Amino acid sequence: MRHNPERRTALLDAAIEVLAREGSRGLTLRAVDAEAGVPTGTASNYFANRAQLLVQILHRTRERIAPDPADLPAPLDAKVLLMLLLERMRRERSVHIAMLELRLEGIRRPELQAEVAAFQGAELEANIAWHLESGLPGDRQGVLLLYFAMLGLIVEDLTVPAMLEAYPVAGVIDAMVERLLPESPAQ
Structure with missing residues (x-):
């Protein structure tokens, strides 16, 4: 797994936008890549699976709204x-x-x-x-x-x-x- 904190944050912010716009069914690692404007496969280098992505989105929301x-x-x-x-x-x-x-x-x-x-x-x-x-x-x-x-x-x-x-x-x-x-x- 990659550990560039700025890239992880950008991917999580992209995931929040996808989740808000497309709902849970539209949230895929590929959709996150597209929203973030990064090469396909980038999100999968940061998140082992969709379940991990969902949990990390939860924690990122707190950072953004605190x-x-x-x-x-x-x-x-x-x-x-x-x-x-x-x-x-x-x-x-x-x-x-x-x-x-x-x-x-x-x-x-x-x-x-x-x-x-x-x-x-x-x-x-x-x-x-x-x-x-x-x-x-x-x-x-x-x-x-x-x-x-x-x-x-x-x-x-x-x-x-x-x-x-x-x-x-x-x-x-x-x-x-x-x-x-x-x-x-x-x-």
Whole structure:
């Protein structure tokens, strides 16, 4: 297996685009090569098989959507953070669609579902811990409920954005934060 990190990253980014555009059935090593503009067979030099590629895509999505701590507003505000999350999702739409495709593929591949569940579970726990340690309002249960509500909002925005036109997203986020995280943040 090849170990050029820049090439691996470029191949994973190409794989994310293919997965988002073509779905799981369209994701082949050959399609990744074509998307990346590299010679046929290049992806197979980096990924032993499609299953390995799927797992590495999962981890690359995290790298692409993780916020830079320097970009976080000061002072921290839950409503602003959620709007920033939604804006990042819209900028990195293909990454989020690829994540949905990985979740769907996991329904048919128990080993991938286990990987996605472990990955997402660790991410959720890290986000809850960060939220609570940051002095933002709410308790563990409120943050968990907010996570699942926000996930639903993101799925709607990705899949049927026209449906959300009747519901101003900023107002929905304001209501979610007010109802699920009612305490005032520590000053």
